[in-house]
Amino acid sequence: MSAPGKPPSAAEKGSGFVRRVGPFQATAINMSQMCGIGPFVTIPLMVAAFGGPQAVIGFLAGALLALADGLIWAELGSSMPGSGGSYVYLRQAFQYRTGRLMPFLFVWTAMLFIPLAMSTGIVGFVQYLGYLAPDLGQTSGDLIGLGVIALVVALLWRGVEHVARLSTAMWVVMIASVSLVILAAFTHFSADRAFTYPAHAFELTSNHFWIGFAGGLTIGIYDYLGYNTAAYMGAEVKNPGRALPRSIIFSILGIMAIYLLLQIGTLGVIDWQRMTDPGDIASTSVASAVLEETWGKGAADVVTVLILITAFASVFAGLLGGSRVPYDAARDRVFFRPYAKLHPRHRFPMLGLATMGVVTAVGFLIGRHTDLATLIQLLTTVMVIVQALAQIVAVTVMRRRQPTLRRPYRMWLYPVPSLVALVGWLVIYGYADKNSPGRHPIEWSLAWVALGCAAFVVWARFEKVWPFGPKEISEEFLEPEPPTEKAGSPA
Template sequence: MTSPTQVAGFERRIGPVQATAINMTQMCGIGPFVTIPAMVATMQGPQAMFGWVVGAIIALADGLIWAELGAAMPGAGGTYLYLREAFQYRTGRLMPFLFAWSAVLFIPLIMSTGVIGLISYLGYLVPGVVDGSGDTTLLGHVIGIAVVVLVVFALYRKIGEIGKLTTVLFGVMLFSVLAVVLAAFTHFNAGQAFGFTQGAFGGGGAFWSGLGAGLIIAIYDYLGYNTTAYLGAEIRDPGRNLPRSIVYSVLGIMALYFLLQVGVLGAVPWAEIKDSTSVASLVLERTWGSTTARVLTVAIVVTAFGSIFAGLLGGSRVPYEAARDKLFLPWFGRLHPRLNFPTVGLLTMGVITAAGSLFSLTDVINMALAVLVVVQSLAQAAAIVVLRRRQPELKRPYKQWLYPVPTIIAVAGWVYIFVSATALSMWLTLGWIVLGVLAFLVWARAERTWPFGEKEIQEAFVQ
């Protein structure tokens, strides 16, 4: 029997501060620094600031789903565990297989956006990294791949050391965001910041017409509040610390994003913001001068590094749990013999992250989110309902507040986001899921399990 401090080879070494820091470092990263221009352009004016608020409502509602499931089933892999437990009664191992199949793709794709953003800000410091239109050059792509290699190297260590490093990166992230906010508010023009375009909030106005595309951007920037759920086997007192890390990180990042967006709009006209490739550096240059802007841009680059670091840390644990269940390639189920982390999962996701960094930011965001909505977010919302009915005796240290209201809000938000994605992204998602179902059928036939054999019902977390 495993001890309270060790689960399946992992060690429970991550405390409450480190857990919240991991989430917030992954959530913030480079996201708002590269997507504020896109949000302003999408909503055609300062009304874009409210896009972050609507996104936060969806993120918090979804976070409360993660909080209940993660506290009840604190193991490595997060969603994989929840879908395995919830859907085994009707569809055997299909749903957890589809999640593991898709997570190996969409988690590193989301991390690759951090690489793309890092390179765009590095272009402010280093000539030749981006061209005149803001597109990444060959040199920029080479540097991006080198950054991924460095992240993987930094993660090649024990979880206790990683927790300390993440806290440092969190500090740099917080410093970067607050520095830009402070710079913006020292030269703040309220009339400019709140000069909403005429008719923006009326029927068919700019806010409503741009809300769907704006929410894709906003929810992308909030992603990461669930990172600690993937690390459930490595968190101390997960029934208490895991839900708090999720709620605190969503509320904290919402406040930071709103202040950042309002401050930027008050410092630079929105017509200039929407065309900027490094808006934070632009704000710093306008307010505190080019020297300070260059120094703080370095901190923003480090912040982007921290986001990639935290994302690959959590994501690498997903295929590990699936492999231990003999539902994925067995190589993914191996831990480093001395450092106790899943080596193959980390290296594989590192390779996909590097490949994803070669595409454009908007294409990667649309592809990653479309897959995530179907195989994770909507499926997990169904899982919380199924588990309440199927496993009422499951110990739940935290129960979702006002259940099922947050779950309903989350489902409505995710459906709206999915139908707002590009048609190509939706078709690619459906194609990927079909391929996943076919791969599952091949595996199920070989293993003689459902639908070609008996269902294996194992309520692993019911005591």
């Protein structure tokens, strides 16, 4: 953001967005996206992956990976606060060798993995709704889920200043729902139940442990995803050089504390074997089971309603940030040009929001009729190649290519967080097929990227850009050097 009295930078001119989202609202948007329905549906999945209450390892490992990756986002986001998040970072970092390939591939994959992540939230919403309405059928659940998606899109069809206030209100509901579940759990907490582990639970020489660890890490990082949501709205955040890094780091640390209390508290009330029994309510609505076990059915119903609101808030925040991704790409002619159009009054990208709403609906139906854990594995694997690993490279490339770039935040202990993130993402990717036998997430992710490369060739040919034209270098976030005074001029 330009200082008072200073003309806006090239990156700010003509963006079409207005900086109205403050640091607290940015943190609330991140946390609402992170702590949606995720932990309430993945605690049983985490227990199943590890085979016991040692599943807390998965949330700790996920927090470490999220923090390491979050520091990458913090440096990139504070120095290049544009609309689209990763699109902006990859465009700037990889333009020197591969032209527009990497930003094109990112948008190509983001239009898939962002709404797929949102679809898991709607699947969880309907799953918990089943606690309040045990007779809810498959068709009725499908229709309700599609209706919720339509409502989210309708609410987002407004100015960002209204969206920011609504996100803050939903954040308060999210904090209330998880706090009540944690409080209920610890009023009836059994340390023996929570910390009695099965034999060979920590047998590090066993391949079974590491397969479970990789599966748990995948579920863990899925639960933390969303710490970067405000970065996608970089062009709408006030004082982004300070607000974005703080919103990322504070949201990760806050959610880490919440998740650990939630996981340990739940394991201290509900026997972990119940969570692995498909016929037990604890396997589908574990938070409701905790409340029913501790404070009774009435309290369980009330908290279940709060969890439904939390799930809604998560999808709301995710589509809010994700719908901005194709806008910058289209404006730079790296994606379909109609995506560059903003709403004439409220100034939000209409087609991006509409498209992601449709893909969310399709992903929801797929998740409802297949397996939630597999859907998580697929969307995470697709995301790893073009976003997670590419951004690790982007941090180093930008430091070398643009050393004078203004960096309000520089990664702590560089390059250690990059290396930690690299190892974590490679573990998730390398074990993906073993954790989803018969589903081939690695092969599907490679096929999707290959299809994206083929689409890029067609696109580049049409646009006459690299490799069919010259590379276009645009270092738009570099501040122009002040003019030098001529010799002999007055001081």
